[in-house]
Amino acid sequence: MDLNINLREARKHANLSQEEVATRLNISRQAISQWENGKSCPDIDNLKLLADIYDISIDDMLKEKANSITKPDELTIEEPIQESLVKSENPTDESIILMLLSCVLFPIAPIGIVIAPFIIWRNKKTNRFWRLVLILAICVLLYSLFVMCVGFANYLNWGITSYK
Numbered sequence: 001m002d003l004n005i006n007l008r009e010a011r012k013h014a015n016l017s018q019e020e021v022a023t024r025l026n027i028s029r030q031a032i033s034q035w036e037n038g039k040s041c042p043d044i045d046n047l048k049l050l051a052d053i054y055d056i057s058i059d060d061m062l063k064e065k066a067n068s069i070t071k072p073d074e075l076t077i078e079e080p081i082q083e084s085l086v087k088s089e090n091p092t093d094e095s096i097i098l099m100l101l102s103c104v105l106f107p108i109a110p111i112g113i114v115i116a117p118f119i120i121w122r123n124k125k126t127n128r129f130w131r132l133v134l135i136l137a138i139c140v141l142l143y144s145l146f147v148m149c150v151g152f153a154n155y156l157n158w159g160i161t162s163y164k
Contacts, residue, residue, distance in 0.1 A: 002064060003038075004035060004037060004038035006062070007050065007061065010056055010060075011036070011054065014053065014054045018032040018036070021050070021053060025046055025050070093128050094122065094124075098119050098127070099129060099136060102116070102139075102140050103136065108144075109144045109147035109148050109151070112140045112141065112143065113144045113148065117141065119133065119136075119140075120134060
C-alpha cells in the first residue's frame with residue numbers, strides 16, 4: 001500500500017505545507033515527514049483528521065494509486081475489484097516430493113544418512129509443509145544413524161549375550 005505517496009499527493013493537492021498540517025494536528029513536522037517518507041504510519045485518529053484536512057475519504061488515502069485521490073464532489077465510477085480468496089501457491093513448492101522421498105527412504109538406513117541432509121538443505125520456508133518435511137528428514141536421519149550403529153555393534157558382537 002502506498003499510503004505515504006497518497007499522503008504527500010493529498011497534501012500537495014490541498015496546497016498545504018508539512019508545517020501547516022502538523023500545526024493543525026498538534027504534532028511535529030517530523031512526524032508528517034516520516035509518514036510521507038514511509039518510515040511510519042499515522043494512527044487511525046490522525047488518519048481521520050488528515051482525511052478531514054485534505055477533504056478526501058480515508059478509502060482514497062489507502063488506495064494503491066496516488067492519482068486516484070479525488071475530492072468528494074468529484075464523482076468517479078469504479079469497477080469492483082475481485083480479490084481471489086484462493087491462496088497463491090508457490091510454483092516451486094517441493095514439499096510433497098521431499099515428504100515422499102523422506103518416507104520412502106525411512107527404512108533404508110545407509111541411503112537415509114546421505115539423503116536426509118540433502119532433504120534438509122533442499123527444504124525452504126516457502127514450501128507449504130516445510131516444518132513437516134524438516135521433522136521427517138530429522139527422523140529419517142536419526143533412525144538411519146540408529147540402525148547403522150545397531151548393525152555395526154551387531155557385526156562386532158558388542159553387547160550381545162550368547163546363551164549356551
